[in-house]
Amino acid sequence: xxxxxxxxxxxxxxxxxLNRTRDLEARALRECLHEIPPGHWLEAGCGTGKxxxxxxxxxxxxxAADFSEGMLQVAKEKNVSENVEFxxxxxxxxxxxxxxxxxxxxxxxxxxxxxxxxxxxxxxxAAVLQHKGLIYIAELHPYKQYSxxxxxxxxxxxxxxxxxxxxHVSDYLSAASSAGLSLHAIKEYFDxxxxxxxxxxxxxxxxxxxxxx
Numbered sequence: 001x002x003x004x005x006x007x008x009x010x011x012x013x014x015x016x017x018l019n020r021t022r023d024l025e026a027r028a029l030r031e032c033l034h035e036i037p038p039g040h041w042l043e044a045g046c047g048t049g050k051x052x053x054x055x056x057x058x059x060x061x062x063x064a065a066d067f068s069e070g071m072l073q074v075a076k077e078k079n080v081s082e083n084v085e086f087x088x089x090x091x092x093x094x095x096x097x098x099x100x101x102x103x104x105x106x107x108x109x110x111x112x113x114x115x116x117x118x119x120x121x122x123x124x125x126a127a128v129l130q131h132k133g134l135i136y137i138a139e140l141h142p143y144k145q146y147s148x149x150x151x152x153x154x155x156x157x158x159x160x161x162x163x164x165x166x167x168h169v170s171d172y173l174s175a176a177s178s179a180g181l182s183l184h185a186i187k188e189y190f191d192x193x194x195x196x197x198x199x200x201x202x203x204x205x206x207x208x209x210x211x212x213x
Contacts, residue, residue: 003114004067004090006162007047010153011070014048017153020191021204025110025138026050028189028207033058036134039104044091044125045111049075055107056081063103065089091115095124102130108137113151113164118175126179126212135181135210141188142168143202172208181210 001009014022029051038060046052046064048071056062061083066072067090076086089096092115106125115121125135140149151162173183189205 001160003163006153006160007066007068008070009155009160011048011068011074013153014071015050015074021110021140022050024189024191024205028138028187028205029107029109029136030054032138032185032187032207032209033105033107033136036105039130040102041105041107042103042128043107043109044089045108046075046086047071047109049079051107051109052079052084053081056084059083059105061085063087067091091121091124092117095128097128101128103128103133104130105134105136108135108139110139110151112137112139112167112172113145114162116165118167118171119178122175122179122181126181129212131212133212134184135176135212136207137172137210138205138207139167141203141206142166144204147202169206172206176208176210180213182213183208184211185209 038058040061041055041059043052043055043062043064046066052064052075056079063085064075065087067088072086072088106129112118129135145166150164153160187207188203189207190201190203192201
């Protein structure tokens, strides 16, 4: 299956599956974004809307985008705030925003592991970001990817593994720099904090916030 087909298949059970990465990222997002100024935000890859409701409370306007019709349908059913607009959007295709259309913040949550060309993606994002605007990125940590972890789910007795690309920390930093973005903050999240740091555990999440220069 393609990545899009996989997420359409996964949509009905995504919220109910045991998923430590999903749950930890939801906590990380709330910790990292609770103090940023409100404005017009783009949730690029909203999935089933696990973060959409919270983001809608913080943003003045939230554009929630995904290329999976199945995921979008679930998100729409549980997020009915008047300041949320849902759109179908493939991040790898030309973005559907006119010249001069700017966001104050762009949120990528567990999305970029499915994007092969980070520099192109980051340039697209920077092109529709306000001066001093922020980009939040949270991804499965490269260390977890090195160990073989990736997005996967079960349908009956069949395991479906999604196409994922391993991006090193330097890849994110280089792609951001080439798009005119500077690193504003970086943090790693473990399954058990702070005790887990001393138990030889790999960090599960890498969180970065970039700012447009």
